[in-house]
Structures are given as C-alpha cells and as structure tokens.
Amino acid sequence: MLLTIDIGNTTIALGAFEGERLAFVRRLPSDRDMDAGACARRLLEQLALENAGPQDLEGAVLCSVVPALTAVVNRAVEQLTGRTPLVVARPEDAGLRIGNYDQSNLGMDRVVDCAAALARWKPPLAVFDMGTATTLSVLDEAGVFQGGMILPGLRLSVDALSARAAQLPPISFEPPAGLIGTDTVSCMQYGALYGAAATVEGIAARLEEQLGSALTVVLTGGLGRHILPLLRRPVEYEPQLQLLGLRAIYLHAQNKQ
Known part of the structure; x- marks a missing residue:
C-alpha cells in the first residue's frame, strides 16, 4: 500500500x-x-x-x-x-518543465496538480484547484508550466465577507434554487457560487484568446464540487488530482532508480 x-x-x-x-x-x-x-x-x-x-x-x-x-x-x-x-520539493521531482516563472515561490501543490493533469490530458491545460485558495496553473501546448493566478478561495471569501459586514451571516454552500437570491443568505450563496463559476469560465475564455487555441479546463480541490454543476463549459473534474499526482511522481521516482 x-x-x-x-x-x-x-x-x-x-x-x-x-x-x-x-x-x-x-x-x-x-x-x-x-x-x-x-x-x-x-x-x-x-x-x-x-x-x-x-x-x-x-x-x-x-x-x-x-x-x-x-x-x-x-x-x-x-x-x-x-x-x-x-x-516533492522541486518541479524536477515531478518531471515538470517550467517557463519564465520564479520557482523560488512556486507551491508544490501546483506542481503536483500539473504533473497529474499532464499524465491524463493533452495540453494546453488550465488547472483550477479550489481549496483554501483557488489556484490556476497554465500549461502550454508543449506541457510547459507558464504560471497562472492565485485567488481567495470560495470559503475564505464568504467567511471574510461575513466577518467584515455586520449584517451578513455565515453561510453554507447549498445548490442554488435559481439565479436571483431572494433573501440575504441566498444572495450570498448565489453570489459566491455563481461568482466562482463565472470566474472559471471567464478566465478560461481569456486564456484561450491569449494562447490562440482551445484548452482543456481541469477542476479539482475540495470546493470544486460546489461549482461543477453551474459551469457552462466542459471541464474535466477530478477531486483527487493531488493524490493521483503524488502516486504518479512516486512511481516515476521508483522507475528512475
């Protein structure tokens, strides 16, 4: 095991x-x-x-x-x-090639995400990992990591909103009943969930414009499941992408010995 x-x-x-x-x-x-x-x-x-x-x-x-x-x-x-x-301490451990990016502050979670995504899907790829923070990792047509974005995570965003606004309560993520909230709680829920979905869709569309080609969007992370049903573009959803990537990296290291 x-x-x-x-x-x-x-x-x-x-x-x-x-x-x-x-x-x-x-x-x-x-x-x-x-x-x-x-x-x-x-x-x-x-x-x-x-x-x-x-x-x-x-x-x-x-x-x-x-x-x-x-x-x-x-x-x-x-x-x-x-x-x-x-x-896994360096991109080299995962066999990941890096473009013009400062590797000194590159999180190994993004490295593992990319290694796992490349093992399963053809680049170019946009990997969205929705955890405490939402990270975006972009791999070009050659499978080279070019960079991406780091955004406040879904849970972090709504918790900060509740903490800083006296009249806004803490919320849970329930499937939306529609698009327009009819009370404070549903307005917060819908704003967070549809806002996150629109972020994925909008950024992916802009990436395709910049790269000049279609790309595969990969969604992972503990909070990804909440926005998956709301997305209007096809995505590849793998909630255990990190763990699958770690296994692939381990096997790669074993085969090199």
Missing part, C-alpha cells in the same frame, strides 16, 4: 493506493502545533479506522504548502514505517 500525503493550509489529505486503486482517503486538520509524535499517533488512528497499519505501507510520498508541517509529517511517517517518504 502506498500512502500519499497532501499537506494543505486547512487539512492534511491522506490517500492510500493499492496498485492503481485509491483504497481510501482520510483527512486531518493542518495543526501547526503538533509535533512528530502527535502526528504519528494521528496517522496511526486514521489507518486503524480503515483496518490498516504501518505494516501495510510499502512507501509514502508527500507534498506540502505548510513548511512548518513538512518536517513534522516526514518524521512521523519515518517513526511509523521506518522508511523515509519521498518529499
């Missing part, structure tokens, strides 16, 4: 693969106060909930956008398995 670990700003996603099959996905909060011992215990608890244990793990690979947790999770996996996990 291969353990893939995606350390995000809000959650740590754990995906276990048995061959090509994603056997299970579990999540932990991205607790920046935990040490390696506490992390190891939490990992062990999550594995036990799936009737699995350290003895079932033949390898592990991780990527992180939270530097404070990278070493912690790395040591925790070593404590549990006695093996050092593969850490």
